[in-house]
Amino acid sequence: MATGSARYVRYILVAFFILAVFYYVSNSADVSNLGTPIVNQGRASSGTTQHTSAGHTPKDSPNAAKVKTDYDASQFPMALTPNDPGWDDLSGIKPGPRMNATFVTLARNSDVWEIAKSIRQVEDRFNRRYNYDWVFLNDKPFDDTFKNVTSSLVSGKTHYGLIPEEHWSFPEWIDQDKAAKVRQDMKEAKIIYGDSISYRHMCRFESGFFFRQPLMMNYEYYWRVEPSVELYCDIHYDPFRFMHENKKKYSFTLSLYEYHETIPTLWDSVKKFMKNHPEHIAAGNSMAFLSDDGGETYNKCHFWSNFEIGSLNWLRSKAYIDYFESLDRDGGFFYERWGDAPVHSIAAALMLHKEEIHFFNDIAYYHVPFTHCPTGQALRSALKCHCNPADNFDWKGYSCTSRFFEVNHMEKPEGWEQEKN
Ligand SMILES: Nc1nc2c(ncn2[C@@H]2O[C@H](COP(=O)(O)OP(=O)(O)O)[C@@H](O)[C@H]2O)c(=O)[nH]1
Ligand SMILES: [Mg+2]
Numbered sequence: 001m002a003t004g005s006a007r008y009v010r011y012i013l014v015a016f017f018i019l020a021v022f023y024y025v026s027n028s029a030d031v032s033n034l035g036t037p038i039v040n041q042g043r044a045s046s047g048t049t050q051h052t053s054a055g056h057t058p059k060d061s062p063n064a065a066k067v068k069t070d071y072d073a074s075q076f077p078m079a080l081t082p083n084d085p086g087w088d089d090l091s092g093i094k095p096g097p098r099m100n101a102t103f104v105t106l107a108r109n110s111d112v113w114e115i116a117k118s119i120r121q122v123e124d125r126f127n128r129r130y131n132y133d134w135v136f137l138n139d140k141p142f143d144d145t146f147k148n149v150t151s152s153l154v155s156g157k158t159h160y161g162l163i164p165e166e167h168w169s170f171p172e173w174i175d176q177d178k179a180a181k182v183r184q185d186m187k188e189a190k191i192i193y194g195d196s197i198s199y200r201h202m203c204r205f206e207s208g209f210f211f212r213q214p215l216m217m218n219y220e221y222y223w224r225v226e227p228s229v230e231l232y233c234d235i236h237y238d239p240f241r242f243m244h245e246n247k248k249k250y251s252f253t254l255s256l257y258e259y260h261e262t263i264p265t266l267w268d269s270v271k272k273f274m275k276n277h278p279e280h281i282a283a284g285n286s287m288a289f290l291s292d293d294g295g296e297t298y299n300k301c302h303f304w305s306n307f308e309i310g311s312l313n314w315l316r317s318k319a320y321i322d323y324f325e326s327l328d329r330d331g332g333f334f335y336e337r338w339g340d341a342p343v344h345s346i347a348a349a350l351m352l353h354k355e356e357i358h359f360f361n362d363i364a365y366y367h368v369p370f371t372h373c374p375t376g377q378a379l380r381s382a383l384k385c386h387c388n389p390a391d392n393f394d395w396k397g398y399s400c401t402s403r404f405f406e407v408n409h410m411e412k413p414e415g416w417e418q419e420k421n
Contacts, residue, residue, distance in 0.1 A: 114227030252303035
């Protein structure tokens with residue numbers, strides 16, 4: 001009897017040992033896997049590890065994400081206008097190809113309820129039928145509430161990335177005393193976010209690093225979404241596919257003039273870059289959108305970057321990286337308060353062909369305090385919009401969208417004059 005019990009105890013110990021080894025091996029596999037994205041399949045994500053390694057651009061292949069070519073577009077026609085077949089079909093999951101594309105949001109844990117509202121609108125108006133992924137980035141680890149709420153709302157996979165410190169800190173060449181003095185002066189001058197350090201890190205990160213985070217490396221296109229934004233109309237086709245098939249690299253819904261006080265020397269820095277890198281300046285660019293005197297001075301027009309659908313491969317190109325590094329060396333993210341909107345816009349306008357920039361008239365959008373509500377009653381009805389056309393900013397004096405139309409010889413939509421004032 002005693003021998004029998006001893007044998008059972010031995011069996012139990014051996015089983016326990018095997019379980020312990022199994023547990024250890026599976027956990028070490030997790031650790032060695034930190035280089036791959038952590039994925040939540042649209043479910044709550046308790047216990048999710050966050051991705052932490054620094055962003056990089058592979059040396060041999062700067063445009064790491066694969067370009068989608070393995071489909072026959074004619075098999076899956078996109079209904080771009082109410083007259084196209086299939087326009088009314090907004091039910092179920094849309095058949096057809098998907099691009100290598102993701103939504104991307106930079107956010108703090110405290111933004112959770114405001115980003116929840118944005119996600120809900122993006123899903124209801126578009127992504128519930130397409131199920132694209134969503135990447136969330138933060139300079140601090142995301143907490144469980146943030147991950148649970150967002151992953152329950154997104155119909156695609158969600159990924160959560162921790163930004164490495166070198167992408168969210170002062171570069172060593174910045175003179176701290178000079179930067180502190182600027183913040184004090186801007187505070188006294190009551191310039192919005194003028195005394196904020198984190199806002200500056202945010203603008204520099206969005207200008208030069210979000211597209212190089214490991215979680216972003218496999219994607220070819222991104223759609224940026226901020227907390228508290230609104231989408232006012234149904235989206236009947238896949239904007240990522242539209243970008244791809246029409247060879248667009250950058251797009252916008254709102255444009256306006258930048259506050260001069262935040263970028264007094266940005267254009268000097270851009271001119272220096274143009275002089276040092278004429279090879280990166282595109283023939284047939286949109287300089288006329290940026291400057292009224294052939295490039296001597298900047299008119300402050302920019303696309304509003306809180307909404308963007310764009311090409312990550314372009315942002316990861318040598319041209320864009322050279323541009324960002326040249327600007328970054330000049331220090332204006334900290335000695336002034338350069339925003340990522342003028343930084344992206346100037347790059348797009350100078351380094352892309354003008355046909356590569358797209359205005360998404362049919363994506364109705366709000367970010368405080370401006371609204372893009374498509375011009376034309378018939379279009380708004382077909383898109384089931386809930387925006388007030390009187391709020392449309394496109395044709396008002398402080399918008400640069402009229403200028404964009406003129407530079408591109410585009411005809412303004414019927415009814416634009418009534419929305420001017
Ligand atoms: N993780 C993180 N995100 C930030 C921080 N500051 C701003 N953001 C995000 O950066 C984006 C722009 O910030 P926001 O406050 O909306 O600036 P505004 O649109 O220029 O007024 C939003 O998606 C914010 O959630 C920060 O300190 N940390
Ligand atoms: Mg915002």
